[in-house]
Amino acid sequence: MSIDRDRIHEEFQRDGAVCVRGAFSPDQVALVAQGIERNLAEPSERALVASRPDDPGKFFEDFCNWDRIPEFEEFVRTSPAAAIAGELMGSQQVRLFHDHLLVKEPGTKQKTPWHQDQPYYNVEGFQNCSMWMPVDPVDRESTVEFVAGSHRGPWLMPRSFMDEQAKWFPEGSLADLPDIESDRAAFEILAWELEPGDAVFFHMLTLHAAGGATRRRRAFSVRFLGDDAVHAPREWRTSPEFPGLVDELPAGAPMEHPLFPVVWP
Secondary structure, X not given: OOOOHHHHHHHHHHHOEEEEOOOOOHHHXXXXXXXXXXXXXXXXXXXXXXXXXXXXXXXXXXXXXXXXXXXXXXXXXXXXXXXXXXXXXOOOOEEEEEEEEEEEOOOEOOOEEEEOOHHHOOEEOOOEEEEEEEOOOEOOOOOEEEEOOHHHOOOEOOOOOOOOOOOOOOOOOOEOOOOHHHHHHHOOEEEOOEOEOEEEEEOOOOOEEEOOEOOOEEEEEEEEEOOOOEXXXXXXXXXXXXOOHHHHOOOXXXXXXXXXXXXXX
């Protein structure tokens, strides 16, 4: 399928999120699905269950597995994902930041609350892009939702998803998120039903959320960094964390490190 690259660049810059239909071939989707099943069978030390013990389903997450799950690395290096991200960001070069696996098993009640991604990270810079692709059909109730234009800021307080604790920035140092659910009509909310091969690309500051899952929802996300991304060491544990990186990459330095390989061009 042909991608209207001018249109999606304009939408990404304006809204902070865009849906790219048919971004990946059936073989590329199958490759990721194979990697997901390998990851589920061989979780890393970063893996966690992000749903409560009494949830009838299960929300499984894992991070930073591209260098041990060969299917993930092949996808990142050979699929159009990095090239699309580079064009959306308007960046001359694209680095891999990390990969993120998100699997909601059938019957999962746990929602993903509204949040921005970048405040949880150890990077600063506006040229960034996350790709989120399902390998299962995703209905409207289970898909990711975005608040259009929220990527323009400001940074908002990151909190833990289940108990809303300020474990990152000190309490009061950033404004809290607006109560989007209490007045959804006041926001321009974007969301798309998705089929395998489709993907959403979004800025790391774009407010987003997702529902539970009545059927299995396996999704793979890859975060990319552009030309202006620099290391921002934190005094707290970032999500994900990169132990020892502060000793190898000074604050304000470009993300030039083997953990973050150039993947485009």
